[in-house]
Amino acid sequence: MCTRNRIVLALFVGCWIVSAQPPATEARSSLKVDFPKDSPVAVVGFDMGDSVTTTRGSAIVIDLRTLLTLRNAGSRRLRGVTLLVSTQESAVGGRASVSVPSLNVEPGGTFPVRINLRLLRPLAPAGPLVTVTLDGALFEDLSFFGPNLLNSRRSMMVWELEAQRDRRYFKSVLSASGPEVLREKLLESLARQAARPRLDVQVTRGRATNIDAARTVQFAFLGPAGAPVEPVAGSAMVSGGEARATSLEVINRSKRTVRYFEVGLILRDDAGREYLAGSVPASDPDLNLAPGARTRVTQDSTLRFMAAGGRPLAIAGLTGYVSQVEFADGSIWIPDRRALADPRLAEVVTPSPEEQRLADLYRRKGLQAVIDELSKF
Template sequence: MSTRTRILGCLLAACLGWGQPSARLASTLKVNFPEDAPVALVAADWGESRETARGSALLVDVHSSLTLRNVGPRRICGITLMVVAQALTPGGKASVSVPSLNVKPGETFPIRLDLRLLRPGAGAGPLVQVELDGVLFDDLSFYGANRLNSRRLMTAWELEARRDRQHCRALLEAYGPQALQRYMLEVLAERPRLGVRVSRAPATALAGAGAHPIQFACLQIPGAPLELLRGEVLLAGAQAITPRFELINRSKRTVRYFEIAWLLRDRDGVEYLAGTVPSAEATLPPGQRGQAVQDVILRFATASGRPLSVESLTGFLAQVEFADGEIWIPDRRALEDARLRRVLPPSAEEQRLAELYRRQGLSAVIQELSRHQ
């Protein structure tokens, strides 16, 4: 092991293509973490990882179980790994994020990799390299290169997890186990689903398809630092072109990023979460106005394939990142809005707890809530 870096690798005895032994015996799969990283590799089982020739390229199926150790002084509550076969090739890199961890210093934890990557057939170096993009700690501090904006993503996930665990504990304390059980069943319940295909074709492609502008209704979230002023999108049947929103910073802090989610109601009165519109990476000082524009075409279809006819649209603020890196998300009071409860998908933490309930029962959920206090 080098004294400069923790480069821990596993040499494949044989890479297989189409289930047969490959001649690329020198190919490697490596885990490469910086020397000062707060995590270290304990073990790597590359198991069923395979490579398959695709013309002049290689299709790499990575199936691995990594065991990592927290070698730092703080608890880890989230981690993002970047898995790279070829950084510049489309399909040549992917990422794996694990939120809602609670790993104390010295403890180990598993990460599962199940990815498909593409790389040129002739290339030097490792077949696939696993790198550390970021680690989030329990005090919401962060370590890592953050090339994938994993700090923002994992901080938002952790804030959602804390918010939702607190809600579960409040239900349990105020109304007992049956109330928590009803909540888990509500999370597991099916919600209206909308298929969305996104195309970056220019909006002029539908200029002659009967597209017409429709205004968004603005749902204001209590306590939100930004106020939605207006929104508009071009509609052509079940296709939406270039949704855009205008808003104003009502807080006393500079904002550098935000996301606006929007709901779609069809002619039958069924409402769906249609998507989110991210802002550009730019500063929005207090009192200033800004825009979020998504220059895409979105094509909608119901899960059953039923034709979709849009009746109305509603936008609301979903996330804000301030200039100092602090994140705002809607609180539980906002999520109790009847429209949002019917439509919004469960958070990652709600899904995790509900799956734990489904597999191991309510007592396991209660124990997990206690473990995260």
């Protein structure tokens, strides 16, 4: 077991050769975990599991299945981490990330991070097969450490604010109405998660395949009330289950400058079923939307939608709602529980990672385990 932040872990796994290429050398058959020396998250140990490499033509396919044990080396409780996992910066399929939200790790405490990824790497480059670095760590006071190459600060801030919101909600239910009503709310959450319609989405650059049959579909919009950014117009070119040239116009209704926002996308099929189809992020990396100002968001990609199991889906309507806003000072707005209680949103919006965790804790260990967990915050 190694307690340094910078370690090289040998992948003691065989190479499954499916071509005439020779196996990778020992120098390349390695996983390098490289955290900064001043990182508040330290590497304690690892378990490589059944990770394997396969040589295919001029590339190596890496099925990385490993378990890292990390330690909170900081002085505050740790709420989330994001790791950047890469084989080579410019290699297609050679970069991914692993995020762990909803943590509550005390200073000195350890926690596991499971990595289960398939990555590609050219045969030629020397050095370790895979490098794992820390992109960011978020603490209980919302302070952040890391290079933030993946904008993980924003993602983890959203998850933590959602977690705080949802814990407050469940604690208020327990305080005001008692354990049995809390049980009902957890069962309702599990039922919504099970009933939420699933949608397969493929994203491709360029034009749709059925461009001649495309028609313009105008967006409808749902609140939520109090959102700092308001969508005022939007459209997409739609053909069957494809949507392209998505365009949204929004206005900043707040008194603060906005530097990022996302509009959640709800799709309605020709049978009237609705699905959460992803989100439309602000497309300008240098967005600086002043109070009262407007901007337009466009996407040049084509989205192809299929119902779970590959069933063809015909798009009949599109609805948008503001799902998050980041201000120029780094603070973030998210919808409150009252806004998410809108029946249309409640049916399709994915519960926060924290609500899923608490509902799953109830399913596995019962009501008292959830009550005990809520008391820790």
